Amino acid sequence: MTLVRLLERVFGKYLPSPMVLAVLLTLGTIVLAVLFGDFEESTSPLLQTLLLWEQGIWNEGLLVFAYQMMLLLLLGHVLVLSPPMERFISNWTLLVKDASSAAVLVALPTLLLSFFNWGVGLIFGALLARKVGEHARDRNIPINYPLVGACGYVGLMIWHGGISGSAPLKVAEQGHLKALVSKNLSTVSTEVLPSAIPTVETIFSLPNLLVFFLVTIAVTLMAFFLGKRGTVQVPQIPVVETELQETPNTGRKASYLAFIFGGLLLITFCAQYLPKLVELSVTPNMLNFLMLGLAILLHGNFKRFLNAVAQAIGDVSGILIQFPLYFGIMGIMTGCGLIDRLSLILTTIASETTLPVFTFFSAALVNLFVPSGGGQWAVQGPLVIESSLSMGVPLPKTIIALAYGDQWTNMLQPFWALPLLAITRLKAGQLLPYTLVFMIIGGLIFLGGLFLF
Numbered sequence: 252m253t254l255v256r257l258l259e260r261v262f263g264k265y266l267p268s269p270m271v272l273a274v275l276l277t278l279g280t281i282v283l284a285v286l287f288g289d290f291e292e293s294t295s296p297l298l299q300t301l302l303l304w305e306q307g308i309w310n311e312g313l314l315v316f317a318y319q320m321m322l323l324l325l326l327g328h329v330l331v332l333s334p335p336m337e338r339f340i341s342n343w344t345l346l347v348k349d350a351s352s353a354a355v356l357v358a359l360p361t362l363l364l365s366f367f368n369w370g371v372g373l374i375f376g377a378l379l380a381r382k383v384g385e386h387a388r389d390r391n392i393p394i395n396y397p398l399v400g401a402c403g404y405v406g407l408m409i410w411h412g413g414i415s416g417s418a419p420l421k422v423a424e425q426g427h428l429k430a431l432v433s434k435n436l437s438t439v440s441t442e443v444l445p446s447a448i449p450t451v452e453t454i455f456s457l458p459n460l461l462v463f464f465l466v467t468i469a470v471t472l473m474a475f476f477l478g479k480r481g482t483v484q485v486p487q488i489p490v491v492e493t494e495l496q497e498t499p500n501t502g503r504k505a506s507y508l509a510f511i512f513g514g515l516l517l518i519t520f521c522a523q524y525l526p527k528l529v530e531l532s533v534t535p536n537m538l539n540f541l542m543l544g545l546a547i548l549l550h551g552n553f554k555r556f557l558n559a560v561a562q563a564i565g566d567v568s569g570i571l572i573q574f575p576l577y578f579g580i581m582g583i584m585t586g587c588g589l590i591d592r593l594s595l596i597l598t599t600i601a602s603e604t605t606l607p608v609f610t611f612f613s614a615a616l617v618n619l620f621v622p623s624g625g626g627q628w629a630v631q632g633p634l635v636i637e638s639s640l641s642m643g644v645p646l647p648k649t650i651i652a653l654a655y656g657d658q659w660t661n662m663l664q665p666f667w668a669l670p671l672l673a674i675t676r677l678k679a680g681q682l683l684p685y686t687l688v689f690m691i692i693g694g695l696i697f698l699g700g701l702f703l704f
Contacts, residue, residue, distance in 0.1 A: 269569065269665045269672075269679055273576045276620055277304075280580045280589075288587025300583055307582015308575045316625060317574040319535040321567060323370035324670055326542040328563035329556065330371070331378050333549035340379055344386040351478035353383050353394040358402035358474040362467045365406025366413035368538060376403030377566075377671035384486040384675065393483040400677045401685035402474050404668050407661040408693050409466055410624075411654035412459050415538070417624035418632065418654050419453040422646075431629075432636055443640060452647040459651060462700035469692050477685060488676060509552045516544030569669035577666065581621045585630045590617060603642045607652035607701045610635055614656025622666040624657050648704045655697040662690035 284300040291299065307313070330336065343360075347353045357380050365372025380403030387394045410416065421427050428444045453459065524537045550556040584590045601609040614631065621627050631653065639649040661667060663686070665679040672679060 269669055270573060272665065273573050277576055277580055280583050280620060284583050284587045284589060287592065288583075288589060290587060300587065303583045303586035304579045305582075306586070308579040310578055310582060313578045313581070313626065314575075316535075316623070317571075317578070319539065320370070320574075320623075321571060322539045323535055323542075324374060324567045324570065325560065325563050326539055326546055327368075327371040327374040328378070328566060328670070329546045329559040330542050330549065331375050332559040332562065333546060334551070335549055340382050343379070344382050347383055347386055347392065347394070349392065349478070350394040350398075350481065350483045351475045353387060353392075354398050354402050354474035354478040355471055357383055357399050358405055359467070359471050361403055361406040362409060362470060365410050366463060368415045369407065369410035369413070370415070370538070371542075372406040372410065373404070373667065374670060374674075376406055377674040379403060380671070381488070381675050384488050388486045388488050391485055393485055395478055395481040395483050396486040396488075396675075397677055397681035398474070398477050398481055398685050400671065400675045401682045401689065403675070404671050404682060404686060405470055405474075405662075405689050407667050408470075408658050408689060409463055410661075411658040412454065412463060412651060414450075414454060416454060416654050418628040418650050418657075419448075419450055421625070421628060421632075422448040422453070422650055423450050428636065428646075431632055444636070445646070448647055448650065453651055453654075456647065456651075456704070458700055458704040461703070462655075462696055465696050465700075466693050469696060470689050473688060473692055477688065506552050509547050509550070509556070513544050513546075513548035516540065516547065520544060566670045566673040569673065570666070573666060573669070577620075577622060578626075581623075581626055581630065584617075584620060590630050591634060601638070601642070603644055606638060606642050606644050607648050607704070608698065610638070610649050610652040611656040611659070611697065611701060614653040615660040616656075618657045618660045619664050622661070622664045624654070627657050628653070648701070651704060652701055655701070659690060659694055659697060662686035662693070 281297075281300050281304065284303070285296045288296060288300065290296045331340075343356065346356055357376065360379065361372055361376035364375050377400075380399045383399050384394070384396050386392070387396070411418065425447045427447065429446070432444060520537075520540050524540065527537065546559070547553070547556055550559060614627065617627055617631055621630070635649050635653055636646065638644075639646050663683070665672070665682075668679060668682065671677075672682075
């Protein structure tokens with residue numbers, strides 16, 4: 252695996268940290284906006300760009316979204332730290348015998364869980380990678396720990412085509428398509444739009460399920476192969492003291508109170524969200540409500556629950572400070588028309604056959620600047636709808652193409668890897684040689700799937 256070792260050295264030496272990368276992307280977006288953006292002639296383009304940047308950073312709707320995502324990651328982490336999940340992970344890591352089994356035992360469950368929910372899959376994959384590393388350290392088993400970390404992140408390459416995918420879930424809401432188009436485009440008649448596109452035509456369509464199956468098999472096999480051929484050593488992971496292992500006796504009353512409160516949360520969840528869940532309509536609020544109730548119940552008392560929160564919150568702090576930076580980038584790109592220009596250029600040269608492919612690549616590029624599936628759909632979705640209708644391409648196909656492109660370049664964009672990097676104590680440059688290999692494999696399958704869709 253000479254190529255992988257070369258990439259690891261290059262990325263390790265030259266790749267900036269995720270925070271520095273966010274700053275560089277911000278500066279690059281400002282330059283592009285000044286050069287190519289559409290502005291009023293009466294004011295300096297630079298000044299207008301900076302104002303758009305400030306407005307994007309403090310966009311109230313996006314800040315609400317950021318808090319939802321922070322809770323999703325935090326509560327997912329707290330849930331995975333609960334005694335039942337810790338026992339499951341500990342038993343699972345006992346199956347690790349060598350470098351190949353370590354990679355496979357992280358990649359496979361991470362992919363499967365991420366299809367159901369990206370946040371839980373991300374945190375589960377990160378903690379599983381860490382536990383596998385600790386198991387190898389304690390038993391003196393040589394493994395490729397950076398590869399194991401990459402396997403814990405690979406679920407972000409299939410999430411948008413899964414049950415928690417932003418674009419497929421939004422278009423399944425009644426009236427969303429017409430509301431999105433009427434607010435953003437005047438050239439499309441809302442009369443030709445369906446009231447909703449059910450998930451059976453996107454997430455649960457046979458081509459999409461086949462793509463997910465093929466990606467899961469291909470990535471798992473590649474993880475096994477990379478484990479056989481890569482450099483291995485016993486991980487040097489520092490031992491972290493935690494209060495979770497020894498919870499003081501808080502008494503039966505405290506346990507009963509946690510049980511009652513957690514039970515009330517789950518009862519309320521069933522009353523409020525069960526009808527939507529039956530329809531496979533999943534929202535961030537729904538998931539956070541469910542995970543809050545489950546986390547309190549599974550931890551058994553508030554002392555242990557709050558200890559888990561304290562342990563988990565530091566691992567998502569990097570995302571908290573970087574979210575506004577990417578919101579600023581989004582504000583610039585939408586406010587001055589950069590995303591419109593990019594999408595229109597790609598769709599102008601597309602045909603009915605190639606439109607999904609160009610949508611895939613445009614979404615992949617936009618994701619590097621706007622690493623948020625929901626945010627990307629809000630700004631790129633109207634153009635996808637317009638181009639689909641004008642060229643006669645089925646809407647479910649181009650929506651899935653956008654989803655595939657958005658999730659594909661997560662293997663290059665380290666923003667969502669921040670919790671994993673904090674948990675595993677790895678660096679982004681150590682993951683990227685392996686996520687790049689997974690990205691190549693996934694890209695071939697995604698493009699092939701678009702011709703079958």
